[in-house]
Amino acid sequence: MKTVDVIIPAYKPGEKFIRQQRMLQNQTYPVNRVIIVNTEAEFLDRDILKDYANVYVRDITAAEFDHGATRNLGVSLSTADYFLLMTDDAVPKDEKLVENLVRMMEGDDLKQVPSGKDGGSYGDATASDKVEKNCKIAAVYGRQLATEESSVDEKYSRNFNYPDRSFVKTIDDLPRLGIKTFFESNVCCLYRRDVFDELNGFPNHTIFNEDMIYCSKMLKAGYASAYCAEAEVLHAHNYNGIQQLHRNFDLGVSQADNPEVFGGIKSEGEGIRLVKGNALSLLKKGRIFSTIRLIWISACKYIGYRLGKNYKKLSRKTIMKLTMNKHYWD
Known part of the structure; x- marks a missing residue:
């Protein structure tokens, strides 16, 4: 059985973080370690983690935070075969999140499938789209679900970007999918550690989109990216x-x-x-x-x-x- 660590950059984590930690301890596929890279020590209440023996916290300052480097730091603290990157406000919907992600990563069936009832943002797959994908899957990202706090328009966009059927993408999909080929949100994404090291991880200085930048490198290197609709997290923002x-x-x-x-x-x-x-x-x-x-x-x-x-x-x-x-x- 492959080992899995969960790596979470955190900043002023709240109630969702508490629920997230509880759910990670109850996964059907065992989580080896939970590594939290926390920005500013004063903003994390250690008491909420005291009952979890497999949780490790590394504190950094706000000046040290970087979307790429902070995640690379978390990965460097892990020795697991796979690591699951999450944000501190993404809550597993059930106990099978990790199990479903690993199953997709290790699955033998790499055929493209239609992405949803209405095709979502990936369009309806045609017969020619359902070709065998011979590339090894190097990352699997999960489905983000809207919550009660989500606005009506956010609920629509969640379904648009995260349809109800799984699929696999390779660099060959670029002419059809365009920018969505590189979409691979690390709000909830499982990575192969050996491939991550081979490709030198995320850029160490980036303002945003470290996950898409890495996905681009990954696909261009001949690997595949998978979306697992059965691996679900509750994740909502209501930005003005x-x-x-x-x-x-x-x-x-x-x-x-x-x-x-x-x-x-x-x-x-x-x-x-x-x-x-x-x-x-x-x-x-x-x-x-x-x-x-x-x-x-x-x-x-x-x-x-x-x-x-x-x-x-x-x-x-x-x-x-x-x-x-x-x-x-x-």
């Missing part, structure tokens, strides 16, 4: 428009800084398709206010993204007002 602007500014910066990954691949079309589908769904339900909110949120996302893509034309003062990750610019 200004928060989305800041978040998408950093997303745009990451794309501008990594042209070898994102250059020549348009990502706006995917967002437009999501907004159109979401708006139509809301209007059919008579949710006028929610539709207006969606338009506002979407506009903020787009403005932030375009500003981020063109950040080199902006003053440092403007950049510091727009970014979420101020230490990145130190």
Whole structure:
């Protein structure tokens, strides 16, 4: 049996983190160690972890945090065959999260399957899509489910990005899927440690999208990425428009800084398709206010993204007002 460690970057973890830790201790597939890379020691209550003998905490400062380097640090503290990266607010829906991820990683059937009832953001698979995938799966990401706190539009986007059927992606899917080929969210993602080391892990200095950057390297090296719809976590954010602007500014910066990954691949079309589908769904339900909110949120996302893509034309003062990750610019 392959060993699995769970690695969690944490910052001011709350009630969801407590539930997450409880669920990780009750998995049907045993978790070897839970490694928490915690930003600022004062913000983590150690008492909530005292009953868990397999939990290890490494504290770092806010100035040391980096989306790539912090996760690489966590991986360096693990000796497991596989490691599961999670965020501190992603709660396993049931006790079979790890089991389902490992099953997908080690499965022999690597055939492409339709991604959902309506195809989700991956489109309906045709007969030609259902070809044998001969690449070894090197990472498996799970399905993120909306929660009661999710807005109506977020519930739609969760279903759009995380459909109800599993599939496998290789670099051959790039012409069909575009930017979604590299989508592999490490809110909940299981990785092969040997492949991760072979590819030198995440970039050590990145503002965002470390998971997509790594997935790009992985697929280009001849490995496959899998999505496991049966591995489910509860994960919700209810960002307002200004928060989305800041978040998408950093997303745009990451794309501008990594042209070898994102250059020549348009990502706006995917967002437009999501907004159109979401708006139509809301209007059919008579949710006028929610539709207006969606338009506002979407506009903020787009403005932030375009500003981020063109950040080199902006003053440092403007950049510091727009970014979420101020230490990145130190």
